[in-house]
Amino acid sequence: MTALLEVLDLHKSFAGVRALGGVSFDVEAGSITGLIGPNGSGKSTTIDCISGFQAADGGRVRLAGADITSCAPQAIARAGLIRTFQTVLLYERLSVRDNLAIAAQQFDDAIWLDELLRTARYRRAVAVADERTRQLLDLVGLSRYAEVDAGMLSYGEKKLVALAAALMSQPKLVILDEPVAGVNPARIREVEAILRRLNGAGQTLVIIEHNVEFVTNLCHRVVVLDQGRKLAEGTPAEIHGDPRVLEAYLGMTPEMAAAEAKGAA
Amino acid sequence: MKLAGILAAALLLGALPYLTHSNYVIGIAVSACVFTTAAAALNLVYGFAGLLSFAQLGFWGIGGYAAALTVMTFGGSFWQGLLWAGLIDAAAALAIGYPALATNRHAFVIVTLAFALLVTLVARDWVGLTRGPLGIPGLPGPTLFGVEFKTTPRFYWIAYGYALLALAMLWLVCTSRIGRTLVAIKQNEPLVRAQGIAPRPYKLAAFVIGAAITGIGGGIYAFHLKIIDPLFLDFYYMQTFLIIVIIGGAGSFWGVVLAGIVMSTLPEVLRFSEDFRMIIYRAVLLAAMLAMPNGAGGWLAQRRLARVRAELP
Numbered sequence: 001m002t003a004l005l006e007v008l009d010l011h012k013s014f015a016g017v018r019a020l021g022g023v024s025f026d027v028e029a030g031s032i033t034g035l036i037g038p039n040g041s042g043k044s045t046t047i048d049c050i051s052g053f054q055a056a057d058g059g060r061v062r063l064a065g066a067d068i069t070s071c072a073p074q075a076i077a078r079a080g081l082i083r084t085f086q087t088v089l090l091y092e093r094l095s096v097r098d099n100l101a102i103a104a105q106q107f108d109d110a111i112w113l114d115e116l117l118r119t120a121r122y123r124r125a126v127a128v129a130d131e132r133t134r135q136l137l138d139l140v141g142l143s144r145y146a147e148v149d150a151g152m153l154s155y156g157e158k159k160l161v162a163l164a165a166a167l168m169s170q171p172k173l174v175i176l177d178e179p180v181a182g183v184n185p186a187r188i189r190e191v192e193a194i195l196r197r198l199n200g201a202g203q204t205l206v207i208i209e210h211n212v213e214f215v216t217n218l219c220h221r222v223v224v225l226d227q228g229r230k231l232a233e234g235t236p237a238e239i240h241g242d243p244r245v246l247e248a249y250l251g252m253t254p255e256m257a258a259a260e261a262k263g264a265a
Numbered sequence: 266m267k268l269a270g271i272l273a274a275a276l277l278l279g280a281l282p283y284l285t286h287s288n289y290v291i292g293i294a295v296s297a298c299v300f301t302t303a304a305a306a307l308n309l310v311y312g313f314a315g316l317l318s319f320a321q322l323g324f325w326g327i328g329g330y331a332a333a334l335t336v337m338t339f340g341g342s343f344w345q346g347l348l349w350a351g352l353i354d355a356a357a358a359l360a361i362g363y364p365a366l367a368t369n370r371h372a373f374v375i376v377t378l379a380f381a382l383l384v385t386l387v388a389r390d391w392v393g394l395t396r397g398p399l400g401i402p403g404l405p406g407p408t409l410f411g412v413e414f415k416t417t418p419r420f421y422w423i424a425y426g427y428a429l430l431a432l433a434m435l436w437l438v439c440t441s442r443i444g445r446t447l448v449a450i451k452q453n454e455p456l457v458r459a460q461g462i463a464p465r466p467y468k469l470a471a472f473v474i475g476a477a478i479t480g481i482g483g484g485i486y487a488f489h490l491k492i493i494d495p496l497f498l499d500f501y502y503m504q505t506f507l508i509i510v511i512i513g514g515a516g517s518f519w520g521v522v523l524a525g526i527v528m529s530t531l532p533e534v535l536r537f538s539e540d541f542r543m544i545i546y547r548a549v550l551l552a553a554m555l556a557m558p559n560g561a562g563g564w565l566a567q568r569r570l571a572r573v574r575a576e577l578p
Contacts (some may be wrong), residue, residue, distance in 0.1 A: 051459065077461035089456040091449050102449050105442050106461035112470075115441040126442075147573045169461065 002065055004029040004204055005081070005173055010049050010059035012042075012228075019045040021228040022059070027173065032195070032205045034215040034236075037225035038249055043208045044086065046225065047175050051083045052076040064172060078106060080172035084179070086208075088158045092151030096142065096161055099150050100133040101126075103168035129168070136164040139194060156183040160191070167198070175206040180214055192218055212249075216240070224248070279425055282418035291417045293533050295489050298421075298428035299482045301525025303502075304509035305435050305518070306478040311507075312515030313444055314471040315451030316370070320361065320377035321479050322503040323384035324354045328480025329487035329497045330388060333401050338394075343407035347484045354480030355473050362472040366465055381503070389495040400494025404487060420489060427485055431478045432522065438474065439518045447471055448516060505529075510560075512553055517562020524561060 003026035012020040020042045027033045037043050048054035050061050052073035061069045068076050082103075091099050108125035115122050137143040140160040145153060150161055159179060166174050179195070180188045188211070195218060199205060209215050215222060216236040224232040224239060226248040232239055239245055281294050303325065310318045331353050332346030341349075357380075365376040388395050395401070406415030407423065414420050438444055450457050450464045457464055487493040505528070513524030531549065535542035557564040 053455070053459075072463070073455075073458040074461050074463045077459055083459055085456070085459070089453055089459070091452045091456070093452060094445070094448065098445060098449075101442075102445060102457075102462075103460045105446070110442075112443060115443050116437045118441070122442075144577060148577070149570060152570075152574070165460070 002062075003027055004064055005050070005206070006060075006062040007046070007050060008060040008062075010046060010061070011057045012045055012049055012054060013057055019228050020049070020056070020059075023225065023228070023230055024059075025223045025230060025233060027204065027206055028221075029172075029204050030199070030202055031220045032199050032207065032218055034219035034222040035206060035208045035225065036210070036212065036215055036222060036249075037231070040227075041225040041248075042228040043225055044177065045228075047083060047177060047206075047208060050076075051081060051175065074106075077169075077171075080169075081175070082166045082169060082171040082173070083175040084159075084162045084166050084177050086177040086181070088155070088162050090150040090158055090161055090165075093149055095147050096137070096150050096153070097133055097146045099161055100136060100165050100168050101129050103165040104129045104132060107169040132168060136167055139197070140164045141190070156187045159183055160194075163191075163194070167203070173204045173206065175208070177208045178210065179207060180209065180211055188214060275429065281425075282421055286418075288417040291421050292489075293530055295417070295421050295424040296486075297526055297529035298424040299486045299489070300505055300509065300529045301522055302428045302431045302435075303479045303482045304506045304513070304525045305432055305521055306475040306482075307506045308510045308513070308515065308518070308521040309435055309439060309444075309447075309471050310475040312510055312517070312521065313439060313447040313451065314468050315447075316366075316468060316472065317374045318377045318472065318475070319374065319503060320358070320380045320472075321475065321506055322498060322500065323377075323381040324358065324476040324479040325483040325486075325502055326381075326384045326388055326498040327354055327357060328483030329493050330395060331480065332484030333404055333487050333493045334394070336404065337401050343405075343488060344409065346488075347481050350480040350484035351477040354476040358473040358476030359469070362469050366468050366472070381498070385495060385498040388498055395495075398495055400492055400496075402492040404491045404493065407488065424485055424489065427481060431481070435474075435478070436518060438471075443467065443470075444518075451516075508550065512550070512557075512560055514557075514560025514562025514564070514566075517560065517566070520560055520562025520565065 005027035007023060007025050010020050010023045023042065023046055035043050035046065045054060049056040052068070052071050052075070055070050059069070060067060063076070063079055063081050066079060068079055068081070071079070091102065105125070108128065110122045110125040134143070137146055140163060142157060142160055142164070145157070150158065153161065163176065163179060166176070180191050183191065192214060195205060207215060207219065219236055222234065222236050222239045223230060224245050231248055232242045232245050234242070278294070282291060285291065303321065307318065307321050310316050310321070328350035331350040332343065335341040335346035335349050336343055361376065361380050365373050368376070389398060406413055406420065408414065414423055446457070446462060446467055450467060454464055487497060509525045509528050510521055512528060513521030532542065532546050535545050538545065559567070
């Protein structure tokens, strides 16, 4: 059985500076996969290339067996791969409810004529989206903010709205770019629980995150990038013990890490 | 409540020729109908899709000339003229919109401005077609099924009917998910794309619809003036549409309609003081902008938001 997402040998350079030098990994359906690495290691470029926001110079990306390499972002989204952004992107001057509704509207069967004439098909699509909006706002605990402009929420709340919006179209795969960076610690637990519940319901997730504890708790597999290459891949436990990861991430040798652990104990 | 108010206002405006016999008042009402509708079309393009388009002036001029030439040069009827006005403008909007929308917003503004200037040049210098600065005088009153629309009160029905139909269509677009998608594109284009929506067809559709409605308005207005010449492309018209949209609140459908009616009649209401009327008009504009920087629609939206906020637990 092939993986849900197959990333094969991605290459990308910006003005001669190599950002990705052959990144490959798979994401199994139903899993939570973490993508970690130091700043500048190529995490963001990798997901930009996967989601079509950057054109890769080389390599292939397949979603559920279909080649999506160098497709437009909107085509990739329609194929079932939805991503969020590191700097939360929302329609700041639309209500939270509208923010969620827009995220689903490309995925129903109402065409523009239905919309203009307000046909039964249009009304049905709106009703379905309303119901899903209600459920997802409930899931992320923001139901009372439904009518508020998204721009008025706190940073952490905005991240939750972006997460809920990403789920509106019931995508095959959701890539979350730093879902808890800058979110207050109490909230991080909450996000962790939400993501675990989603995954329990079968949602496949890819998480890019700096918070190692968060990734370790949540992910089934972790891919570590460094300087545009895959440094290591494995279960969180395997990654934790990997000397190359410690060195790249923390600038420490295993001996230093062990000494530090001892000191802390 | 809101619906009743709108219906009452529409009926009242429709009955205007029965309420007054003054050609002067009804003439102002013709302008109000056409300007309000053209401004509502600009609102779709600028207020909703976020595309500052000076091409509206070009579409306005092309519409006026297309309608006039259909009747005076090609022997067609006024109604055929309006049809051509809409069709030619839709085609022109497709032709310049398709490449221009691939650029960024700033370049789009310049392209549309250049287009408007180009249309002005053609109107003035292609004497063989447009008769140049002399213009085409004596545009005849239209007839439909033997009914003549020569007098101003009769002609008002045409302008009124156009305003009703075009505004109804614009309302359908603006208040549907299409209108909301246009606003979303204006606010955050990368996010729209990440949600599976291709922005260009939406923007192009808004631009084309706006062009066709503006062109038909231009055709009607030319026959109201009974003459068309290069002055029909005076920046005054563009300025009027833009002021209405900004005072009404870009992106607010009813705000702009209301502002259209007010701003088209205000300069006339101020005629009690011939010397100062344009000064007063500008002072009113200035005061309105200072009091409501986001227009009437923006002001109302802000109040709604404050209310929602106050009710939060």
